[in-house]
Amino acid sequence: NEKSWRPAHAIHHRAKSGGGHWEFVEKVPEQWVVDVGDLKFLIKLTSFGHTGVFPEQVESWHWIHNQIRPKDRVLNLFGYTGGSTLAACRAGAEVTHVDASKGVVAWARENAAINGLDQKPIRWMVDDVQKFVARQERRGERYQGLILDPPSYGRGNKGEVWNIESDLVPLLKGLRTLWDPSGFILFSCHTPGFSGQSLVNFIPRIFQVLPEHLECGEMTVPVHGGRLF
Numbered sequence: 001n002e003k004s005w006r007p008a009h010a011i012h013h014r015a016k017s018g019g020g021h022w023e024f025v026e027k028v029p030e031q032w033v034v035d036v037g038d039l040k041f042l043i044k045l046t047s048f049g050h051t052g053v054f055p056e057q058v059e060s061w062h063w064i065h066n067q068i069r070p071k072d073r074v075l076n077l078f079g080y081t082g083g084s085t086l087a088a089c090r091a092g093a094e095v096t097h098v099d100a101s102k103g104v105v106a107w108a109r110e111n112a113a114i115n116g117l118d119q120k121p122i123r124w125m126v127d128d129v130q131k132f133v134a135r136q137e138r139r140g141e142r143y144q145g146l147i148l149d150p151p152s153y154g155r156g157n158k159g160e161v162w163n164i165e166s167d168l169v170p171l172l173k174g175l176r177t178l179w180d181p182s183g184f185i186l187f188s189c190h191t192p193g194f195s196g197q198s199l200v201n202f203i204p205r206i207f208q209v210l211p212e213h214l215e216c217g218e219m220t221v222p223v224h225g226g227r228l229f
Helices: 055-067 083-090 102-114 129-139 164-178 196-200 202-207
Strands: 010-014 020-024 032-036 039-043 073-077 094-099 122-126 143-148 153-155 161-163 179-187
Touching: 039 083, 039 102, 055 083, 055 143, 055 179, 073 083, 073 129, 073 164, 083 094, 083 102, 083 143, 094 102, 102 122, 129 164, 143 164, 161 164, 164 179, 164 202, 179 202, 196 202
Parallel strands: 073 094, 073 143, 094 122, 143 179
Antiparallel strands: 010 020, 032 039, 153 161
């Protein structure tokens, strides 16, 4: 409620054209470290209002940890600051982390170091996701785990455009050839109109997974009193 937000040290005002700015009520450090679940994250205030962590993914990280078998190969696309990458790595997987933003990948590597995972088998790729997947197809690569949380819209490191409306299905079809069906797929999204049920409908059609082997739900954040937000 409004009363709960009054002590906030900084307030983000989003611009109609994208991005925005922060209004600082009190002085805030340029960066700091917080515990989210059982991982540590470096927090920074970006112009888009992001802080470097999505707490609604905590249950997903626990789920990932429980799926991993020793030395599984996991591909994390649109990897952002690395929460899913670190969860998979901690469980013993070899992880390929892909994001088009050089700065975000550097941020994810800082998070790996904070969690003592910087020497683990993580391959950090600054690349356009679609081009990366196409190269992996040509090379015949296989992964036991696929993780993706695609944005609504984005740009690759060389100006390539990602639009979830037109690009999602071709990407999933490419991933079908990379996926080892003995493993898992974790597919989430924050785009309005792409509900959990709409996402799960893609999987049987493209990956030939039986509906009874699928789970579907909404991402939530537990709050004080046991409620879910």
